[in-house]
Amino acid sequence: MKPYLLQTLKELALLGAIPNKIELSSHERAQQLETSQQTASRYLLELDLQQMITREFGVKKQLIQITITGADALENEYMSYKQIFDLTNKVVFKGKLVSGMGEGKYYTGQKGYAEHFEKQLGFVAYPGTLNVEIEYIERNKIRLLRSYGGIQIDEFQAENRTFGNVVCFKATINGKEGAIVLPKRSHYATVLECISPYNLRETLGLHDGDTVEVVAYIQ
């Protein structure tokens, strides 16, 4: 949705156009927006075509009301702002399911990790990880997440080798309880490794390439 249409919709909502029909001529709207009557009219026309508003024409002015579709678009925008200011206790990632290299199963199978996961996350991890590839640009969010600390799992020895430090964050994967596991070093991975008490692939009926939403929680 074009930013200027969203802005128009928002300003209509501020005048009460979600619960009520509001009286507004394109000329008035033009003054409010500091543009021409023609542009204001065109914006309203575009919103109408996109089913964001309904209009009734009288002899004077028009009665405008925001539709469910329009209100949804606004609410969506609102959620983004909530994300920024309020709910900084969560970070939302969108990505695609990819196949791991079988490593996740080996690691999560390690007694050391399994015990830590149970003690610190409160669940027994199903063997293996669900790997979600995020947009490259969203690696900034991983950095954001790291800055909050998270649940640290220390180095330990097993099978004659050292397993490195990892940091976990409680998370939901398409709504299902779980956690994401980040290596302590290497700040810019673009794959989120998720663990969960459930077999996520089966429970959620996921296949490679499916879109997955991972919500990580801070504290």
Next chain:
Amino acid sequence: MKPYLLQTLKELALLGAIPNKIELSSHERAQQLETSQQTASRYLLELDLQQMITREFGVKKQLIQITITGADALENEYMSYKQIFDLTNKVVFKGKLVSGMGEGKYYTGQKGYAEHFEKQLGFVAYPGTLNVEIEYIERNKIRLLRSYGGIQIDEFQAENRTFGNVVCFKATINGKEGAIVLPKRSHYATVLECISPYNLRETLGLHDGDTVEVVAYIQ
């Protein structure tokens, strides 16, 4: 502020650019926005010029962080959405102080009104009304307000004439406790008549033409 700049700023914030510096090249931003590298670069440049973001250039990419000014702009936008969805228990008007025609004093001085005000609003109104002229377009908000009912004050007889029905809403005038009084009929006034236990002009140091914020509360 141009809507597309606000959108850019919002998306930077979603990547964590308020607390952190984020790594982002104009090319990446272009892909995210589905536009050209040049346009993305220009947007970032504009935000920089408007002091909404700061940038540090390395050999690769740039480190971007949102400034206080930028965060304020976003917070302001956030408040608008809050207004729409959450705090529909208040309606915010902005207007200018105008001189009444001395009528307010006569009316508020009437025993009938004075008693009602005290009983239903919980304060003794200072004689007279503070008149705030709102933008013509905001009369839609008055309609919105009316749709919530408000505190009704019935007709009464005094001095051999009938005083009409009015509807009140508890309100704050530049933060000071008070109420607005709307005639029951005549749906589209553009002047809000405010009453208060205080002499608002004096207490707030207001003069004609000053900008006044009136927040009306629904129940």
Next chain:
DNA sequence: ATTACTAAGCAGCGAGTAA
């Protein structure tokens, strides 16, 4: 009064490119 069409003018977009 309105809304909104057509057409002209101009701002913003992006290809090419320099640094």
Next chain:
DNA sequence: TTTACTCGCTGCTTAGTAA
């Protein structure tokens, strides 16, 4: 690789105007 300049061209804006 980057960022961001110039410049031709497209598409948005607005004046004029019809309905």
